Amino acid sequence: MDTDLLSIEDLSVVIRRPGREVAALSGVTLRVGRGEVVGLVGESGGGKSMVARSIVGLLPGGSLASGAVRFEGDDVLRMDDDALRRHRGHGAAICFQNPRGALSPTRTVGRQLTDRLTTHQRLTGAEARKAAEEQFATVGIRSPRRRLDAYPHELSGGMAQRVMISLATGCAPGLLIADEPTTGLDVTLTREILRRFRLAADTDGRGVLLISHDLASIAGVCDRVVVLYAGTVVESGPAARVLGRPAHPYTRALLRSVPDVDGRAVVATPGAMPLLKAAPRDCPFAPRCAHATAACTSERPPVSWVPGAAGDWTLACFHPRTDELAREEPAAESSGRGGAAKEPVLEVDDAHVVYRSRFGTGGHAALRGVSLRVAAGETLGVVGESGCGKSTLAKLLLGLVPAARGDVRVAGSRMSALRGRELRRLRTRVQMVFQDPIGSLSPRRTVADAIAEPLRALGLSAARRAERVEALADRLKLDRSMLARHPHELSGGQAQRVCIARALAGEPDVLVFDEPTSALDVTVQAQILEVIADVVRDPARGSVFISHDLATVRGFADRVIVLYLGRIVEEGPVEEVFGNPRHPYTRALLSSAPSLGDGFSGPKITLTEDLDDTEAAGPGCPLAARCPFADDRCRTEEQELRPYGNTRAACRRVPEIPDLLKGSDIRV
Amino acid sequence: MRIVRFLVRRLLQLVPVLLGVVVLTFLLVRVLPGDPIRTILGPNATPEDAAAARARYGLDQPIVHQFLDYLGGLVTGDLGTSIQSGTSVGAEIGLRVGPTFELVVLALAVALVVAVLLGVWSARHADRAGDHGVRLLALVGNSMPEFWLGLVLILVGYSVLGWFPAPSGRVDPDANLTPLTGADLLDAALTLNGPAFGSALAHLILPVATLSIVVVAPLLRSVRASALEVLHSEPYVAATAHGLSGRTLLRGYLLRATLARLPSLAALVFGTSIGSTVLVEYVFSWQGFGQWALRGLLYRDYPVVQASVLVIAFCYVVVFLVADVVQAVLDPRVQI
Amino acid sequence: AAGSKPQGANAPSGTAPAAASSLRIAVSSYLSSWDQDFVGFDLTALMLYKNVYPYLIDYGVTDVNGAQILDTTNITPTFAESFTPSADQKVWTLKLRKGVKFASGNELKAADVKWSKDRAFAAQANVAGVYRVIGLTEPDQVKVVDDYTVEFTQAFPSALTPQIQAISLYVFDSVEARKHATDADPWAKEWFAKNPPTGGYFNVEKATQGQEIVLAANTGYPGPDPAKTPTIRISVVPAASNQRLQLQNGDIDIALGVSKRDVADLKKAPGVKVVSAPSNQQVTLQMSVTTAPFDDVNVRKALAYAVPYEQIIANIYGGDARPAKSPVPLDMPGYDERGYPYTYDLDKAKAALAAAGKPSVSSELVFEADNEEQQQLAVLVQSEARKAGIELTLAPLDPATLAERRQKRSVPLQITSGQLWVNDVEYMLATSLVKGANLNYSNYSNPEIEKIYEESHTTVDAAARGELWTKVQEILAADVPWVVVCQPNFNLPVRENVAGWVQPMDGLARLRFLG
Amino acid sequence: MSETVVVGTARAGRFATVLIVTGSVILAVVALAAVFAPLLTGWGPTEIDPLGTLVPPGPGHPLGTDANGMDVWSRLLHAGRLDLGIAVAGVAVAVVAGTALGLVAGYLGGWVDDVLMRVVDVFQAFPTFILALAVAALVGNGTGNLIAVIAAVNAPAYARLVRAEVRTVRESSFVAASVTSGASTFGVLWRHVLPNSLTPVRVIAPLNAGWAMLTLAGLSFLGLGVTVPAAEWGAMISLGSPDVVAGRWWTSVPPGLVLLICVLGFSLLGEGLQERAEAKRR
Ligand SMILES: Nc1ncnc2c1ncn2[C@@H]1O[C@H](COP(=O)(O)OP(=O)(O)OP(=O)(O)O)[C@@H](O)[C@H]1O
Ligand SMILES: Nc1ncnc2c1ncn2[C@@H]1O[C@H](COP(=O)(O)OP(=O)(O)OP(=O)(O)O)[C@@H](O)[C@H]1O
Numbered sequence A: 001m002d003t004d005l006l007s008i009e010d011l012s013v014v015i016r017r018p019g020r021e022v023a024a025l026s027g028v029t030l031r032v033g034r035g036e037v038v039g040l041v042g043e044s045g046g047g048k049s050m051v052a053r054s055i056v057g058l059l060p061g062g063s064l065a066s067g068a069v070r071f072e073g074d075d076v077l078r079m080d081d082d083a084l085r086r087h088r089g090h091g092a093a094i095c096f097q098n099p100r101g102a103l104s105p106t107r108t109v110g111r112q113l114t115d116r117l118t119t120h121q122r123l124t125g126a127e128a129r130k131a132a133e134e135q136f137a138t139v140g141i142r143s144p145r146r147r148l149d150a151y152p153h154e155l156s157g158g159m160a161q162r163v164m165i166s167l168a169t170g171c172a173p174g175l176l177i178a179d180e181p182t183t184g185l186d187v188t189l190t191r192e193i194l195r196r197f198r199l200a201a202d203t204d205g206r207g208v209l210l211i212s213h214d215l216a217s218i219a220g221v222c223d224r225v226v227v228l229y230a231g232t233v234v235e236s237g238p239a240a241r242v243l244g245r246p247a248h249p250y251t252r253a254l255l256r257s258v259p260d261v262d263g264r265a266v267v268a269t270p271g272a273m274p275l276l277k278a279a280p281r282d283c284p285f286a287p288r289c290a291h292a293t294a295a296c297t298s299e300r301p302p303v304s305w306v307p308g309a310a311g312d313w314t315l316a317c318f319h320p321r322t323d324e325l326a327r328e329e330p331a332a333e334s335s336g337r338g339g340a341a342k343e344p345v346l347e348v349d350d351a352h353v354v355y356r357s358r359f360g361t362g363g364h365a366a367l368r369g370v371s372l373r374v375a376a377g378e379t380l381g382v383v384g385e386s387g388c389g390k391s392t393l394a395k396l397l398l399g400l401v402p403a404a405r406g407d408v409r410v411a412g413s414r415m416s417a418l419r420g421r422e423l424r425r426l427r428t429r430v431q432m433v434f435q436d437p438i439g440s441l442s443p444r445r446t447v448a449d450a451i452a453e454p455l456r457a458l459g460l461s462a463a464r465r466a467e468r469v470e471a472l473a474d475r476l477k478l479d480r481s482m483l484a485r486h487p488h489e490l491s492g493g494q495a496q497r498v499c500i501a502r503a504l505a506g507e508p509d510v511l512v513f514d515e516p517t518s519a520l521d522v523t524v525q526a527q528i529l530e531v532i533a534d535v536v537r538d539p540a541r542g543s544v545f546i547s548h549d550l551a552t553v554r555g556f557a558d559r560v561i562v563l564y565l566g567r568i569v570e571e572g573p574v575e576e577v578f579g580n581p582r583h584p585y586t587r588a589l590l591s592s593a594p595s596l597g598d599g600f601s602g603p604k605i606t607l608t609e610d611l612d613d614t615e616a617a618g619p620g621c622p623l624a625a626r627c628p629f630a631d632d633r634c635r636t637e638e639q640e641l642r643p644y645g646n647t648r649a650a651c652r653r654v655p656e657i658p659d660l661l662k663g664s665d666i667r668v
Numbered sequence B: 001m002r003i004v005r006f007l008v009r010r011l012l013q014l015v016p017v018l019l020g021v022v023v024l025t026f027l028l029v030r031v032l033p034g035d036p037i038r039t040i041l042g043p044n045a046t047p048e049d050a051a052a053a054r055a056r057y058g059l060d061q062p063i064v065h066q067f068l069d070y071l072g073g074l075v076t077g078d079l080g081t082s083i084q085s086g087t088s089v090g091a092e093i094g095l096r097v098g099p100t101f102e103l104v105v106l107a108l109a110v111a112l113v114v115a116v117l118l119g120v121w122s123a124r125h126a127d128r129a130g131d132h133g134v135r136l137l138a139l140v141g142n143s144m145p146e147f148w149l150g151l152v153l154i155l156v157g158y159s160v161l162g163w164f165p166a167p168s169g170r171v172d173p174d175a176n177l178t179p180l181t182g183a184d185l186l187d188a189a190l191t192l193n194g195p196a197f198g199s200a201l202a203h204l205i206l207p208v209a210t211l212s213i214v215v216v217a218p219l220l221r222s223v224r225a226s227a228l229e230v231l232h233s234e235p236y237v238a239a240t241a242h243g244l245s246g247r248t249l250l251r252g253y254l255l256r257a258t259l260a261r262l263p264s265l266a267a268l269v270f271g272t273s274i275g276s277t278v279l280v281e282y283v284f285s286w287q288g289f290g291q292w293a294l295r296g297l298l299y300r301d302y303p304v305v306q307a308s309v310l311v312i313a314f315c316y317v318v319v320f321l322v323a324d325v326v327q328a329v330l331d332p333r334v335q336i
Numbered sequence C: 001a002a003g004s005k006p007q008g009a010n011a012p013s014g015t016a017p018a019a020a021s022s023l024r025i026a027v028s029s030y031l032s033s034w035d036q037d038f039v040g041f042d043l044t045a046l047m048l049y050k051n052v053y054p055y056l057i058d059y060g061v062t063d064v065n066g067a068q069i070l071d072t073t074n075i076t077p078t079f080a081e082s083f084t085p086s087a088d089q090k091v092w093t094l095k096l097r098k099g100v101k102f103a104s105g106n107e108l109k110a111a112d113v114k115w116s117k118d119r120a121f122a123a124q125a126n127v128a129g130v131y132r133v134i135g136l137t138e139p140d141q142v143k144v145v146d147d148y149t150v151e152f153t154q155a156f157p158s159a160l161t162p163q164i165q166a167i168s169l170y171v172f173d174s175v176e177a178r179k180h181a182t183d184a185d186p187w188a189k190e191w192f193a194k195n196p197p198t199g200g201y202f203n204v205e206k207a208t209q210g211q212e213i214v215l216a217a218n219t220g221y222p223g224p225d226p227a228k229t230p231t232i233r234i235s236v237v238p239a240a241s242n243q244r245l246q247l248q249n250g251d252i253d254i255a256l257g258v259s260k261r262d263v264a265d266l267k268k269a270p271g272v273k274v275v276s277a278p279s280n281q282q283v284t285l286q287m288s289v290t291t292a293p294f295d296d297v298n299v300r301k302a303l304a305y306a307v308p309y310e311q312i313i314a315n316i317y318g319g320d321a322r323p324a325k326s327p328v329p330l331d332m333p334g335y336d337e338r339g340y341p342y343t344y345d346l347d348k349a350k351a352a353l354a355a356a357g358k359p360s361v362s363s364e365l366v367f368e369a370d371n372e373e374q375q376q377l378a379v380l381v382q383s384e385a386r387k388a389g390i391e392l393t394l395a396p397l398d399p400a401t402l403a404e405r406r407q408k409r410s411v412p413l414q415i416t417s418g419q420l421w422v423n424d425v426e427y428m429l430a431t432s433l434v435k436g437a438n439l440n441y442s443n444y445s446n447p448e449i450e451k452i453y454e455e456s457h458t459t460v461d462a463a464a465r466g467e468l469w470t471k472v473q474e475i476l477a478a479d480v481p482w483v484v485v486c487q488p489n490f491n492l493p494v495r496e497n498v499a500g501w502v503q504p505m506d507g508l509a510r511l512r513f514l515g
Numbered sequence D: 001m002s003e004t005v006v007v008g009t010a011r012a013g014r015f016a017t018v019l020i021v022t023g024s025v026i027l028a029v030v031a032l033a034a035v036f037a038p039l040l041t042g043w044g045p046t047e048i049d050p051l052g053t054l055v056p057p058g059p060g061h062p063l064g065t066d067a068n069g070m071d072v073w074s075r076l077l078h079a080g081r082l083d084l085g086i087a088v089a090g091v092a093v094a095v096v097a098g099t100a101l102g103l104v105a106g107y108l109g110g111w112v113d114d115v116l117m118r119v120v121d122v123f124q125a126f127p128t129f130i131l132a133l134a135v136a137a138l139v140g141n142g143t144g145n146l147i148a149v150i151a152a153v154n155a156p157a158y159a160r161l162v163r164a165e166v167r168t169v170r171e172s173s174f175v176a177a178s179v180t181s182g183a184s185t186f187g188v189l190w191r192h193v194l195p196n197s198l199t200p201v202r203v204i205a206p207l208n209a210g211w212a213m214l215t216l217a218g219l220s221f222l223g224l225g226v227t228v229p230a231a232e233w234g235a236m237i238s239l240g241s242p243d244v245v246a247g248r249w250w251t252s253v254p255p256g257l258v259l260l261i262c263v264l265g266f267s268l269l270g271e272g273l274q275e276r277a278e279a280k281r282r
């Protein structure tokens, strides 16, 4: 067997910090061959980035590393400075997790690329610029010449990721490492970006190491996957097998935590990853594992072949599972949940929100004519791409931004008509759970204080407040010892529970969730989703659940609205919208949603990806520029929501679309 | 053009600030105890003499009238006549501002260069002995009263070592310098007067050193902090991970990003130095703006006080404006 | 470059370029204006005026114990040929020397004198103020007789005329001035503020604002005693310690602004000598007799007994001061210390305070903020007065505030130091001790003194005046409006090669004698 | 098993502690010396030795006497009271006033912000010494006016600092959460915005206290500082500064050194806090 491009052997990394040590990696072994795409998956803190950094010799200062990271036979850990500089970029190059943050803000992206080209490909200035232009074109940047002179902050997230990829490939590396390249990107873009890596492996013969916590999205492009847990490799093998029929309980837990557009229920695994104070001497997953035995807690399971499986499929478990991953059917809908007959607790009529630009004229219309109703006991899902106005809608509901036009009524009272104390009273009727749980807790207030905040506004005595706070903590399964802690002492999942407790404290009529799980890890997300599902079941309360991830909405919304550029493009019962999308945009969203299963079952369509230049839409349908079915009338006529069966959609061509699709996928 | 619009908008914003300064100073000098007229009359003057002198300077008018007169003068660029010297305040400022500016600008330039060089060096050697040493030295410099430091430097540099000219005057009078701007070094350069240039430079070294030593610490601290931040930032790590050479890293990825934060601090330091050169000027017999303003204040020379505060305020706001522009040039993210 | 060559240590002391023909003098500040009439009242300015304006008459020189000092009793014509009174002493005739030229080439003539005096009256400032003492109040009182003769007609005769005129008879180049006069500015104030006058013993060769003034001897002076040094450079060095360093290094020849503390050291420094002479400068504590607590004469006495005279002379003046035993300065004609009771005696101080019926009193003690000597004095006095039961709060004031407070006559206790421009008790009474006098910071008024003052106007006989002055001193010793602290000697550190220093009794150096 | 490779070092953070501890110890020693000054010397701070001025260090006077005949050692010790007192009190007032201004301006925004910040601009553009004289004239002489001067000179910087911070904090979701919980504006400001906007203030305040002492010294040098004969280091330096060239080091070198050390103490403390804050951010 000739040398692999990359072969990591028994790599352990201990990071020493004043007063503590972190065993970030413990005996990791993996390899990447030329032309191969290897996925590295696992929970946050599992050590994925540490693996990436060790490959380019960028372990944090104060680390102790043992084992070997062989790149084309040479050990990266023991390279001298010169060799390391040659290896970096040219041997292996990383695409960083947060492309916008990883591009130097004070240098044009063109210069950043030519820096790489001149360093590694020995091009002269002029040649480099030409090459850079081509490189940009290759990664799918439109008008590349113009973009060469752009600064990173002028780029959209997708474009920045493309630039990052071009920088990494510009170094002409043998191995391309992508650390979470699609986190924070829209579903539509994610596909496209991942395709680039597959392409790099297929056409240029590079090895690719694709790091992600999002199993579903990388499932399609990887040849093999490696699953990391607590700094150890728990399972590794061909992608289709590992993801289709995982053998390690952790892999299985991971997979079941992921919501899917096909509507299967999420199964949460309790507990959290252990703190990595020292290299584990037992199975690190044992405390959370349903199958754990005494052996699991006393001994570290050796890496072994998956019994009976052909190919390169290994795992580290005493009790490998061989059965099919149980596919629980969608949880039986509690009947009578649809509270259509009930009083609406929240009504929005033709609301417009305009963000004034800082200096006088103009402004940005973030919401244009949105109307909706939420009844008690009902959950309304809101989905849409980034920037479509989801958070703005949430703020509008909470009265944090004023409506330029239109009206918000909570429990029958118009928000805009109230002032001062009465407004504050009304505000407590709507409560929100924020996207960033830690950030939405005041760093200098204790958990108990945070939860008690709405109670304080209601004028409860300290004793009553303490009582209620403890009750809420119990309800959300928060240990009472947590109450005295400060936010930075909480994990993301705990913080989000605190936030939900706070939202519930004042017994509001409406709960608004703005992407409550998007900042959380997969398994934690599953836990929080369970909590939320429990909370929204309360018949006295209406809920609004906002997410860019269609799969999570599907889990517990009764009705769903789809937002696009501040407008509602489709609205209806969740099964109907997801099962039979009327609007081309909804269909496109569903089409690109990643799925481990079959995903969206109907005919798929894909939109022209980048949104940035099309936003300045004319008078017509805002989607016209990206829509495969748009005709001239679409470009000139404003679209209104019209009823189609159970749902309403803002597209005049809905009746024609099934014919236009003719059962086949459309790509523009 | 964007920048022109920005400048116009900012300049318009200056108007209320400067107007505020004008009103406040005008009232303040008059609220202060002390009579500007008595000090020019000598002890034998009678009340009638004083009244006559007061009338000469329009100080007998109602205060609103005086203020309107003053504003009217300002609009036409007339800063009034000094009560103490009887000459036009504008002309005196012309003489005094040059030397002080020369001092402050050079001191700040030296301090900036030192701060950037040492700050970046310190950051790259963070937490080693050299880094600690540099920072401590800067702090010690920052912890000395400037007049005290100046005296010591004179004692050592002039009296003991004899390396520097006597601390009187700013340029050797025999060098026959033709004054143009009042900044002697600049004038010497403009008139190609070699001896005067040398002499002016020799006279400048100690006071510039004094001022720079005193102001370098905050600048250095800021440079070091932002350099450290850049060194630990993702873009820099990314560039390192892509194997760029040390020089490219330094020039393309470290320096500019580091400097982007410096202008506003530099402006602040500049602003405070203009106000506080008065001590350095005293010690080095510099006869610049600070001494002039202080004397005006002690003698309640109303027009001088008003003009000096206005000039300082004007410099202050203009320097901040310049800093904003420089920052925008350095940091493309800054919208102006 | 030449300028960067060290000028200090390497240059042999005293042999700076053209040492023979040029002297370097350090002063503490630059003058504020060249116009003697309208503005400017700082010491540097007054000193320069004495040397660059043509003063028609000036003090003579006399030798006291080997020191050359200006003689205030001997007024001699300089730019004038003569200055003589009529028999009734009311009309004084000024005859001008012929051939005195301004730098413009214009000759100094009677018209210039007339114009200059008209200007002084118009300015209503300093000269107009002192002229009032000798009965000159109207421009009409000054008449041009011919091109070289001017007549001054006083409202009444005065023994002070020569002395007053000695400090007032300076002349502008009126022909030149008229070129720069405008309707709005008939006296060419703007021009004179910026342009040095000409025609005096020295002409200003170059003035670098704020830094240096170069004086060149006026070679056209037709009198018998022209300036001896061709060039004098006056450089501005505010910090006293810098002056000292430069003097020691030989970069300057005369330091006019070194601090008292340094004088003692400099006496021992190589290459430096200290010109020393007794002076009529008087340091006093003036109490306002109309303001509590000093409206009680016993409180004033208590303070006079509580001042540690000897300690002050030793500590502050390094022994270089004369104890004073009368409000009349030591070297003023008529000085008499008989019956002056006040010495440092805390018991008497306490007794005096007890006599006032007050166990303790408190007051403010005002002095000049930038005056180190006064500050030290204030601290010492405060410390001793406290022992006697007088609690003093120190109040250093800046010049403008001090001027205002003084003018409002609201300072209970202040330190003054200075010397009278005219060395005569009548002048002293006129300016300081009669009701309404400008320098009467004590608000002192005593009918007897007023009477003596009236009498003295017409008393020209020296012995008779002497008797009056003895009476004055008796009254003052009883009333104690002032505590006279001492009379510090005049000390001037110079390089050894400096000769011809004449100690000015008015504190304004006459540079023409320097060689 | 192959040997272990050590990558670089990680000492960051330890130096911050050294700085903070050193700075605090210096300040504590100076403060204690000032408080217990009477125990450490037989002379009062303004007591005059009738035997003479400018006496060199010797048995009677460990650091000699100054031009007024006062014991330098005693003044050195006692001066800490005024110096530390004025600097700390002045900065404290500046912090409170500046923070209040910045808080209101930053949180309310709009025209309130515009007006307040223009006022701050005006103050900041005003030269220190003129402010000092003006304040002395308005507040009257004494320690109070110096505290007011220090406060007036420094408050604008805090207003700016806090305002900038508040504008960020204002946008954070915990503030939104609090608002939607029905908290009043004051409640939000007091309980959430204020405590989270003070980090930079905490770092700058010690540095500022050090600079305030230097400002005080400068004022004394110009005759605008504490009234004689109160013991204050700046006044001592300026009274003694002519002695330096005369070789009488004891009148101004000791106060100069003590001032330097004391300012350095504040600087070290500030620098340490800053470093700690930065390390936390990284
Ligand atoms: N510079 C550092 N200093 C100390 N500990 C660190 C450092 N970087 C990472 N760690 C620790 O090392 C462990 C592995 O971190 P790593 O960043 O590799 O995780 P990851 O799988 O990439 O997580 P994520 O999905 O959040 O990016 C974590 O426990 C983390 O806390
Ligand atoms: N404070 C603001 N001022 C100006 N424009 C804003 C502001 N907040 C949001 N916007 C703009 O309004 C539009 C809608 O923003 P919003 O935050 O509601 O989107 P979103 O759907 O929540 O996106 P994401 O999924 O990224 O959170 C965006 O174009 C955004 O740039």
Ligand SMILES: [Mg+2]
Pocket (backbone or CB within 6 Å): A048, A049, A050, A097, A179
């Ligand atoms: Mg990571």
Ligand SMILES: [Mg+2]
Pocket (backbone or CB within 6 Å): A390, A391, A392
């Ligand atoms: Mg959002």
